[in-house]
Amino acid sequence: MPLHHVTPQSVPIVGATVLRPTFVVENLNFYYGSNIALKNVNISVATKQVTALIGPSGCGKSTFLRTLNRMNDLIDGSRVEGKVLLDGTDIYARNVDVVHLRKRVGMVFQKPNPFPMSIYDNISYGPRIHGVTKSSVLNEIVERTLQGAALWNEVKDNLKKSAFSLSGGQQQRLCIARVLAVEPDVILMDEPCSALDPNSTFRIEQLIADLSEKYTIVIVTHNMQQAARVSQYTGFFMMGSLREFGTTGKMFTKPDDKETEAYVSGRFG
């Protein structure tokens, strides 16, 4: 069944429910050893929309983001209870191929982390790993994704240069292009602009708006104004629980939960 681009008005929200979501998280508990970091999280992520996760430092929003592509598996002693359903299948089920999962659910990190290779090789890395060998195809992918990340014009003459020769904002857009190259369905962004200057931040926010027409995006941000600017849905985390989830418009003007209201009006955080 092909999925259409849905505008906020045509997707009814009842409490924290979203129709035709990409991710459905049910009763998620996450532990670091014996410490519980996420408590009973229930949330749905709308397809081809931008969902923002906000909350004070240490509230678990980044931890939650990383459960969506099982990056937390890399941490010794981490444990997950509950279900995370991607298009109906629990990604924590026994025989799930994590490698394939991470191809479908891509991630952009807080600090740009390009590989120590050329710009071209950074982007072709993903497709090559997944079996693309023809250089004509790779060339096309590199150009398309760099265009998609709004970086093409700046680097098209210098694709063989080291990725480290780019500025911070350019490196982050390179990392976004790198993720686009493996053709994910979902892009997770963990505070992607926190290490960047305002100009670069602005450009990346524009990029997010464009990308959300084709990809489902979940973005963690500590910048409330950014969440208000870029997202259609917002979830507010505090101390490991999801306190409220709804359309961005509602969350920032008339939230139901008291703590949410206190946070978005700046009384703490």
Add this chain to the structure above:
Amino acid sequence: MTTQEPPAPNADWLMVRRNAVNVICLTAAGLCALVALGALSLVLGYLVLNGFKALHLSTLVLGQMPQGEPGGGLRDGIVGTLMLLAVAAVIGIPFGILGGVFQIESKGKFAWTVRFFTDVLNSIPSIVIGLFVYTLVVLPIAAAHPGDGYSALAGGIALGVIMVPTVMRTTEEILRLVPSSLREASLGLGATQWRTMFSVILPAARTGILTGVMLAMARVAGETAPLLFTAFGSNMFSVKLDKPIDALPIDIYNDATSPYNYLHAQALAGAIILISMILLMSLITRYALGNKVLEQK
């Protein structure tokens, strides 16, 4: 990019192959570690299994017999090694610690040069150090006093020189870990620099420095090559500084390369004693001392 299409059959096979390669290569890396451990167990295992059998009380207590006559023990070698370590400590510890302190107290080209050449010293093969001490110490004494030359002093000097870079490097690293607030408190109270170093900073770093010293001594205790033409070895019991002296590694070497089986057994016993000494020194530093790098009162 719809999510409902089944993956192409090609993609399936690619995934299988990638996962297989992953498992194989990760296992291969583990096997490499296993091989390295295997080598260790072959060497240590053989020594432990056969060395303790050859170790008797007499080995520790008796002196050497002339070659060919059974009986005898490694007492001379053990005592000799301890003597040499003592002489080495007298040279290695002061120069090493002072050198480390100097690196802390001063920056600039000279300090950098000293550190660079200390690294060079660290990498010189120990037999070359033995050659150096021979030329510097043994020859002149032999020229002045014919018949003399080889001496415990020369052997100790060689071992001491080998110790210096290790002691210096660990002293410097430990001193850097001492919080600068300690130094500033002392200086702020009007103490002199040397007072500050000796009464405040060095005591705080005492454990770590001791660790470095012990590790250096453990390293030189097993050295044979530099002793071959300095301490030279001897088949008499001696604690004289100016005469040749026996040492455990020299005994092991001579016994192992001799044609007699009972001496081979003695060499094994010697190896066990030597390894036990070294292991003891290393373990003491790691566990009894090593957990507290800095004194915190």
Add this chain to the structure above:
Amino acid sequence: MVTPVIQSDKSVAEFEPPAGRHAVPNSGRMADSIYRCVLFVASATILAIVLAIAVELTIASKPSIHQFGLRFFVTDSWDPVHLKFGAMSFILGTLYTSMWALLISVPISIGAAVFLSEIAPSWIRTPVSFLIELLAGIPSVVYGLWGLFVLTPWLITHVETPISNDKHLNHLWLFNSPANGSDFLAASLILAIMVTPYITAVSRDILRAIPNMVREGSLALGATQWETIRNVVLPYARAGIVGAVILGLGRALGETMAVTMVIGNADSHFNPALFSAGNTMASIIANEFAEASIDLYRSALTEIGLCLFLVTMLVNGCARLLIYFTAKDVQGGGRTA
């Protein structure tokens, strides 16, 4: 009262007493001068020792240098009776055994380092690292003992005799020598074992210094762990690992006792067959110096020592530079403007 001073990492030499105070009375100043003088002298002595080594060795080698000149290094003849000395056989012996030692040890060491750094959970990593480092603590003479009692007999029975009896194999230059036991093969194997802990430990440290973000970036794209190690982590660490290998080479070049005990100590011409006996620069000195009664003989051996000194200094210098530059690169993590 004492004004609190912010944490600084200035050396004491740059530290100024708080303004308006004389922190140290004059007698204290003198004591400090003596202090700094003592430190200076100690350090200068250390420096002097290294220079003295170079100088003394050169002086002691003079008779031999004078007599044989540069031919010393390219002549393969060692004749203490007629006092004709040429060290080429030993130089080749050193290079040959070190080459085989590295060929055997490097893959195993790097594999073990990758295992310890990337794969093993911490409850495996710590004890296994410790055990592998134990290998480095075993004295050379003890390795030689094991080599003599265990390795060489085993090699003779299980490797050398079968191969040299095999009519096809024993024509190869590699095996063209009677089974000896104490030979280049034994020496190379022992060197490989002795060098492994150093290469492993340094490589492991270099790999662990690579920031985790680089690995996560690769894994998040759907790469397997091995693909990440091979395509991202190892290339990043490449220069440092080369440095670690060169460090291992430096140790192999200077290794004396274990090699002496299993290399067979042949004065004859260098024969690259694995089963032939030989000598390295270090082993010939260990074997013959104590009995060298004639000045020229001793001087020739000392010249070999000088050569060894220069070679190891060069090799270790290169290694340290490589490791130093990799560490800087990795910590810098590339430019982020």
